[in-house]
Amino acid sequence: MRLLLTGIIAVLLSVNHVLAIEAVYIPQPRSNLDIGHEYHTSLLKKALIHGANGRAIPIIKTSLHMPEARANYEVTKGEKVDVYWFGTDAKKERDMRAIRIPTSKGLIGYRRFIIHKDSIEKFDNIASLLALKQQTACLGAHWPDIRILQASDLPVVVNTMYENIFKRVHAKRCDYFPRAYHDGYNEVSVRKNRYPNLVHYEKIVLHYPFAVYFFTPKSKETLAAWIEDGLNAMIENGEFLRHMQSHLLTAHIFPLEQSADVRYINIPNPSLPEDTDWKNKKYWFQPSDFGFAENKKPALN
Structure with a gap:
């Protein structure tokens, strides 16, 4: 029995290790006046918190400064960038994992x-x-x-x-x-x-x-599902709309x-x-x- 319990614990620890994400890399802001970058970074952080389900919250880190075409390439490749937000189209949704929840309810x-x-x-x-x-x-x-x-x-x-x-x-x-x-x-x-x-x-x-969606590499389905769960939870409890109503980027449009x-x-x-x-x-x-x-x-x- 002790050996069986030890085996079960080992499996659970292994699963948790697979699910653990220590850091999430995003591109740097497009400029020092890029309010939208902070909007999406803070929304991403909240989504990670709301979708954590007991897991440790990853740290969000910036990698390199890059134009959108380079960011698109890096997310598709899945090495230097884990998440970015793009205006969606059919090609992006083929090349990357789209989290199909508009980050500003289609305001774009x-x-x-x-x-x-x-x-x-x-x-x-x-x-x-x-x-x-x-x-x-x-x-x-x-x-x-x-x-x-x-x-x-x-x-x-x-x-x-x-x-x-x-x-x-x-x-x-x-x-x-x-x-x-x-x-x-x-x-x-x-x-x-x-x-x-x-x-x-x-x-x-x-x-x-x-709409703007968060996108991840297709290889990072665990991260994508985590963000998706978090955004849905925020919509259900009203936090998503509160984020829009309080952030500098969007607060002024309400009502x-x-x-x-x-x-x-x-x-x-x-x-x-x-x-x-x-x-x-x-x-x-x-x-x-x-x-x-x-x-x-x-x-x-």
């Missing part, structure tokens, strides 16, 4: 614009997709949004460096930087000394179903109300996997949450 698909202050009057007169097609958007290289906007014939120019996008709009070398519903306000505020002519334009919302003069332009997202359940209110904000008609079809002109 509701876009408001960063523009030059001299362009306010011009954008005040834009009320349709056809009118928006006369303007050029600035986006980061390798972002899934490029294909989304181009699929609706919206002109796009790309920039390799994140900070250079703001510089380009400020220099009037493109017309607008479409930012996630929660991003633009803070991004303009923290750069007001560097780029004093940038403004956060809130009278147009360009919507397409889109989700629109003034009557906001123009809503809806376009499809052909890059989103067909089985994405973006109508699921548990995980995704819906247009009606912002006061927009849910049954409004994607714009055709």
